[in-house]
Amino acid sequence: MPTQxxxxxxxxLLQGTLDMLILRTLATGPAHGQGIAxxxxxxxxxxxxxxxxSLYLALQRLEEKDLLTAEWGxxxxxxxxxxxxxxxxxxxxxxxxxxxxxxxxxxIGLILNPEPAS
Amino acid sequence: MPTQxxxxxxxxLLQGTLDMLILRTLATGPAHGQGIAxxxxxxxxxxxxxxxxSLYLALQRLEEKDLLTAEWGxxxxxxxxxxxxxxxxxxxxxxxxxxxxxxxxxxIGLILNPEPAS
Numbered sequence: 001m002p003t004q005x006x007x008x009x010x011x012x013l014l015q016g017t018l019d020m021l022i023l024r025t026l027a028t029g030p031a032h033g034q035g036i037a038x039x040x041x042x043x044x045x046x047x048x049x050x051x052x053x054s055l056y057l058a059l060q061r062l063e064e065k066d067l068l069t070a071e072w073g074x075x076x077x078x079x080x081x082x083x084x085x086x087x088x089x090x091x092x093x094x095x096x097x098x099x100x101x102x103x104x105x106x107x108i109g110l111i112l113n114p115e116p117a118s
Numbered sequence: 119m120p121t122q123x124x125x126x127x128x129x130x131l132l133q134g135t136l137d138m139l140i141l142r143t144l145a146t147g148p149a150h151g152q153g154i155a156x157x158x159x160x161x162x163x164x165x166x167x168x169x170x171x172s173l174y175l176a177l178q179r180l181e182e183k184d185l186l187t188a189e190w191g192x193x194x195x196x197x198x199x200x201x202x203x204x205x206x207x208x209x210x211x212x213x214x215x216x217x218x219x220x221x222x223x224x225x226i227g228l229i230l231n232p233e234p235a236s
Contacts, residue, residue, distance in 0.1 A: 021229050043232050047225035098230055105223050107165035111139050112216055114161050 018050065018058050020101060023086060023094040026068060032081035033059060059084060067093050136168065136176050138219060141204060141212040144186060150199035151177060177202060185211050 025031065025039045036059075037050040059082075062068045067090035073083040086094070143149060143157045154177075155168040177200075180186045185208035191201040204212070 017226065021226070024229055040229060043229045044225035045228060047221060048229075101226065101230070103165060105226075107162035108135065108139070108219065108223075110163060111142055111158060111161045111166075112219070 016097070017101075018054060019062060020094065020097040021048070022055075022058055022062060022084075023067065023090055023097065026084055026086040027091065027094060030083045030085040032073070032075055032083050034075075034081070036084065062090065065089075065093075133176070134215070135219075136172060137180060138212065138215040139166070140173075140176055140180060140202075141185065141208055141215065144202055144204040145209065145212060148201045148203040150191070150193055150201050152193075152199070154202065180208065183207075183211075 021040050022036055025036050025043075031039065033052075033055055037052075037055050040048050040050050059068070059070070063070055063084075066087055068084050068086055070082045070084050072080060075081040139158050140154055143154050143161075149157065151170075151173055155170075155173050158166050158168050177186070177188070181188055181202075184205055186202045186204055188200045188202050190198060193199040
């Protein structure tokens, strides 16, 4: 359970899901780690709080798989930071995972809210 | 990954999700293991194929937590089988997990398909 807090309103993200959300966040342009975490938190309306450790492990894992590249740069508040960018393989992977996610969510929805038998 | 086949169209279910789907299946009435697996497969339109081992481990886990009860009975094709039924605690747990699932799915949806910035 990489991303978890004691706040019961927040939800733990499983590894594969975190990877997908990182890839999605980078699809709109490069970002540094803290920026990625902030975007995920903001866009999920504070449902997901990504902890530092899980995030960097995930970024490392994705970089090793050539799904993203990392380069040193300067952040908006003038600190040196690694900026991550999606590779073409990363974009492909995002598409695959997104498709799989929609399929999973749809199938779970079918079970949770089945059509009434007619 | 408890439920998985080599068919890429099928999706692996994580443990917590499988538990939720079992509880949901039993919400409409008691069923034996094979019946639960069949219902999950049918209602998910063959997206989820629950393997025997994962299913019985999950049923055991849920029974130990008093979320369901098990009783010997006779199946439609006249075999002895354990019939599982939801307990009040199981019904409560289903509600909690379903709420959490919808929240998770919604938050992921917000990130995958963000509102265009205006």
